[in-house]
Amino acid sequence: MRTALTIAGSDSCAGAGIQADLKTFYAHGVYGMSVITAVTAQNTKGVIGIENISADMVEKQLDAIFTDIKVDAVKVGMLSNRDIIKSVSRKLKKYSPDNIVLDPVMVSKSGHTLLGPDAKDILLKELLPLCTIVTPNIPEAEVITGVTINSINDMKKSCKVIFEMGAKMILIKGGHLSTDPVDILFDGKGFKYFIGKRIHTKNTHGTGCTLSSAIASNLAKGYSVEKSIVKAKEYITIAIQNSLSIGKGIGPTNHFYSIYKKCNMLKEIGEFKNEC
Ligand SMILES: Nc1ncnc2c1ncn2[C@@H]1O[C@H](COP(=O)(O)OP(=O)(O)OP(=O)(O)O)[C@@H](O)[C@H]1O
Numbered sequence: 001m002r003t004a005l006t007i008a009g010s011d012s013c014a015g016a017g018i019q020a021d022l023k024t025f026y027a028h029g030v031y032g033m034s035v036i037t038a039v040t041a042q043n044t045k046g047v048i049g050i051e052n053i054s055a056d057m058v059e060k061q062l063d064a065i066f067t068d069i070k071v072d073a074v075k076v077g078m079l080s081n082r083d084i085i086k087s088v089s090r091k092l093k094k095y096s097p098d099n100i101v102l103d104p105v106m107v108s109k110s111g112h113t114l115l116g117p118d119a120k121d122i123l124l125k126e127l128l129p130l131c132t133i134v135t136p137n138i139p140e141a142e143v144i145t146g147v148t149i150n151s152i153n154d155m156k157k158s159c160k161v162i163f164e165m166g167a168k169m170i171l172i173k174g175g176h177l178s179t180d181p182v183d184i185l186f187d188g189k190g191f192k193y194f195i196g197k198r199i200h201t202k203n204t205h206g207t208g209c210t211l212s213s214a215i216a217s218n219l220a221k222g223y224s225v226e227k228s229i230v231k232a233k234e235y236i237t238i239a240i241q242n243s244l245s246i247g248k249g250i251g252p253t254n255h256f257y258s259i260y261k262k263c264n265m266l267k268e269i270g271e272f273k274n275e276c
């Protein structure tokens with residue numbers, strides 16, 4: 001079985017973070033593992049508290065996994081501070097896994113800061129160049145580049161700036177656009193567009209985490225970056241279409257329905273046994 005590792009924060013209501021990533025890995029038939037960087041007390045309404053794990057303990061978790069198990073893909077999510085970013089970068093440099101998806105988590109959907117204000121520079125300098133692909137949403141791309149995004153052209157401009165910063169591939173996600181969401185991929189040569197239909201729901205807690213861990217799952221299974229994004233978009237779309245109105249705020253996406261739908265789809269094309 002292929003394996004994937006998430007390096008991210010815990011979300012107590014399990015819509016985002018480590019919990020969303022592990023659900024996504026499981027749904028893709030990939031063996032999921034986790035390195036926890038922070039524990040958040042969080043629900044659909046917001047973040048009540050954050051306690052960071054020490055950089056030393058983050059390193060120990062990484063050593064525990066990489067000295068024992070082959071990791072086919074890594075997804076990196078919430079990294080709260082400089083020390084944790086340095087530790088993760090050092091260990092990823094050392095163990096050099098084939099596929100690294102960086103979701104540069106900065107602010108939760110409910111508006112809480114998840115990355116320290118002094119940590120952005122080191123994230124871009126140390127970690128960004130090690131990654132196969134980075135997947136900022138629009139506000140994150142704006143913070144990274146200083147370019148305000150109001151249009152597809154602005155998204156393309158930002159992709160180029162992030163490429164110049166040392167990223168190999170950039171996927172700017174369009175969930176925050178007011179139009180239908182368009183995600184844009186840039187590999188330094190050309191652009192690819194992943195065009196979605198906007199699903200009208202308030203329940204989009206954890207969409208970014210789910211998309212990046214779905215991309216990592218597909219990379220772990222050997223798909224190309226582009227194919228991994230196409231398949232991840234199918235997964236997130238079903239998960240948002242069936243998202244859950246639990247809690248009083250921004251509810252989570254629905255992985256169960258995605259597995260169910262996926263299995264049915266695979267049954268129809270005769271791949272049921274291999275994938276589910
Ligand atoms: N309402 C929606 N309808 C259809 N697709 C959506 C919708 N919202 C987001 N998406 C898609 O979900 C994926 C995640 O994008 P989004 O911009 O929401 O990430 P994010 O802001 O990082 O999420 P989060 O911070 O909650 O983890 C993208 O592929 C985006 O196009």
Ligand SMILES: Cc1ncc(CO)c(N)n1
Pocket residue numbers: 008009010011016017018040042077078105107108109114206208209
């Ligand atoms: C732990 C965690 N990671 C990422 C996000 C993304 O919004 C979140 N809300 N919580």
